[in-house]
């Protein structure tokens with residue numbers, strides 16, 4: 429019997445971007461631990477390969493499902509969320525990992541800039557759509573054990589603050605600046621999400637994975653590809669260990685809105701700890717989505 433039909437798993441995790449790199453390594457680790465793993469990905473061949481690889485290491489009693497969708501399109505994010513809701517009635521951990529840098533400016537069919545859409549708006553919307561499943565898990569779990577984890581980046585340090593007049597960088601786009609801004613948005617979103625969920629027993633935390641040898645650079649421009657090739661990278665299993673720890677360790681279930689790297693808390697930039705900016709990003713994101721979906 430395949431792990432997907434043999435479900436006795438008591439904890440369910442959604443890992444976005446599980447078709448490659450950090451997300452795939454994390455999904456494999458959760459499957460080894462016997463969880464019900466729901467992975468998401470975009471590229472059909474990478475999704476199929478990853479699903480097979482995750483199933484191959486899944487322990488008895490775990491369950492593995494995969495849902496495909498392009499997170500630059502918010503209609504796709506909504507569809508993915510509703511497919512997840514058909515697979516489980518509870519989500520104990522949501523790992524918002526999907527994303528990365530792009531090589532140029534791409535405008536989606538919904539009129540969004542692709543980097544901002546995939547790295548910030550998609551996890552914002554997916555979390556909102558999965559909130560009933562997170563709340564249901566929290567209702568019958570000890571406080572602090574239901575968690576939302578954002579895979580951000582030290583790239584946020586480079587962005588001095590969100591460009592409120594042009595969050596999509598329509599006027600002045602560079603691929604790196606768009607990425608750095610989106611990774612700052614991950615931290616601000618985590619901060620405001622945690623504030624809003626605190627009384628429900630759900631904790632939101634963020635992490636920096638390090639410089640990781642994955643498929644990340646292949647989506648970037650020549651300079652990004654050269655930078656990643658010239659510098660030593662760690663294996664995706666290293667940040668996956670931190671993600672598993674963040675999903676399970678009692679000390680990470682307290683005092684949400686924090687930032688971690690390599691199994692320890694680290695400092696985020698001051699601009700990532702700005703409660704007013706976090707609240708404003710939330711309402712701007714709601715407004716953007718209200719005009720779309």
Ligand SMILES: NC(=O)c1ccc[n+]([C@@H]2O[C@H](COP(=O)([O-])OP(=O)(O)OC[C@H]3O[C@@H](n4cnc5c(N)ncnc54)[C@H](OP(=O)(O)O)[C@@H]3O)[C@@H](O)[C@H]2O)c1
Pocket residue numbers: 444445446447448449450451468469470471472474475497498499500525526527528529546579580581582636637638639640641642643644645664
């Ligand atoms: N690698 C690093 O050095 C590094 C450093 C700091 C932060 N990060 C962050 O770590 C996270 C994971 O990156 P990674 O290094 O593991 O890179 P990766 O190997 O390229 O994996 C990224 C995952 O996200 C998915 N994804 C990307 N854009 C998507 C979209 N528009 N719609 C749906 N899925 C999408 C990819 O799907 P496909 O298989 O279809 O591409 C893949 O599953 C990202 O958020 C990245 O920003 C990485």
